[in-house]
Amino acid sequence: MRSELIKKLFVAFAEGDRERFLEISEEIIKEEEKKNHHLLAKELRKILFDNNRRLNYGKRYKANIPIPRDSDKGFPLLEIKEYYFTWDDVVLPEHLKFKLKLIVEETKQKDVLATYGLRPKQKLLFCGPPGTGKTLTSKVLSSVLKYPLVYVRFDSIVSSYLGETAANLRKIFDFIEHGQWVILFDEFDIVGKHRDDPYEHGEIKRIVNNFMQMLDNYKGNSLIIAATNHQHLLDPALWRRFDEILFFDLPDEQRRKALFRQYLRVLETKKIDFDDLAKRTEGFSGSDISQVCEEALRRTILESKKYIDMEYIKWAIEEQIRRMKIRGNKYGR
Ligand SMILES: Nc1ncnc2c1ncn2[C@@H]1O[C@H](COP(=O)(O)OP(=O)(O)OP(=O)(O)O)[C@@H](O)[C@H]1O
Ligand SMILES: [Mg+2]
Known part of the structure; x- marks a missing residue:
């Protein structure tokens, strides 16, 4: 490890500059990786990553906002996590990575875009077969943007209590107003799962409409992602409500x-x-x-x-x- 880096690391620590400390740590880890010390690099990353949630808590967002809960059963409607992945951690076709990087740049430079009356792409639909990197990519986006990931299992807030769903969605959208996040509505597959039941089908349609309305009205600064592997079952009307639809295919x-x-x-x-x-x-x-x-x-x-x-x-x-x-x-x- 270069002595220059160690010095910088100490300075960052002494000055209590956590962001800088993390940046330099990342540099050190990358150096170790270059030397093929992958196990060490992995361990270092794990130490940072596991402890950082505590270290960094409240740095990237205000920790004092209570996490919304289902009023009937009391379970939390979302989880907040911080990740430290890089673009290299996910293997995707070049065109897809390019698009994603562009979205990150748009988000980072939204003020510049705003001076021209433009806004960044903000509402994304990730689709494709299971295990192709949709969730992982959301974590990478959260890492590179340095926005914490708000993870919502769409499926669980819906199927646990159909009647409560609209209220739950409202609470989630109210919550996300308080920060800059990457919000992942994971397993946005409910349309597919309930389609054989005519009663539930109508109910689910209502919920999806509800969700889309809230999505339409959302004017905050976060990046919102919905992920599904039943894209063929989604109503075509839903598709155009997203700024970008990205397909994750099986790797060639x-x-x-x-x-x-x-x-x-x-x-x-x-x-x-x-x-x-x-x-x-x-x-x-x-x-x-x-x-x-x-x-x-x-x-x-x-x-x-x-x-x-x-x-x-x-x-x-x-x-x-x-x-x-x-x-x-x-x-x-
Ligand atoms: N494109 C990829 N590049 C690197 N690793 C991958 C990729 N796709 C999947 N993996 C590995 O598989 C794990 C599971 O992938 P992930 O959870 O992102 O899949 P998914 O597309 O969200 O699947 P599902 O539709 O079932 O939710 C990842 O944590 C990672 O270890
Ligand atoms: Mg997933």
Whole structure:
């Protein structure tokens, strides 16, 4: 580690400048990664990440606003989390990453846009099969924007109490007025799940309309994301209410290779034939590949080996295929 960096780190600490402290820590971690000290880098990130929620609490948002709760059952309607991911943590097609980076720039420079009467893209719909990085990308956006992530499981606020849903949504939208966030309405899949029940279908339609109205009326500074893997079941009228619809597809061969590289990098990978791995895993999601890698790594580490054996990965791939068959569909986690 360069002595210059250590000095800067100390200064940041002495001056109580947490943002600066985090920036320099990130630089140190990146240096370690360059030196291939991936385990150390991962550990450092974990230390920062796990403790930072406490350290940084109240820095990025006012912690004294109470989290809204379901008035009947009392459970919290949202969770607030801070993440420290980078663009490198998510493997996406170039055009998609480009669009996302543009949205981040628009958000950061909204004041500049405003002088021309323009506003940034702010309401996004993420769709695509399970395990393709929709939730992860929301975390990356939250990290790079330095806005905390407000996580709402749409499904749970709806299905737990149909009648209460509108009130719950109101509370969430009232809450988000108090800060700058990335808000993720995850599992925005209710339209699909309830469509066979005529009563619930009508109710759900009402809720979705309600949601869309609140979305339309939202004039704050946050980035709002809804994520679903049942996009084909969403009413086409819904689609145009979002500023951008982004599709997350299953990774092609090139991206599968990148995913294997990313998830195996904690150990030496000299003898790994990444082309072969990518060829063997057609139809796998990013999540499937990360699971395969974890499985192979666990086995390698338990056997105190320094190198990952190609055979272990092939074995883990077969295991994953077996699981995917039980799951009954070709895709997904
Ligand atoms: N594109 C990707 N790049 C890197 N890692 C990925 C990617 N997609 C999935 N993963 C890995 O799989 C895990 C699960 O992915 P994630 O939760 O983002 O999927 P999702 O698209 O939100 O799925 P679902 O529709 O089921 O909610 C991630 O935490 C990450 O480890
Ligand atoms: Mg998800």
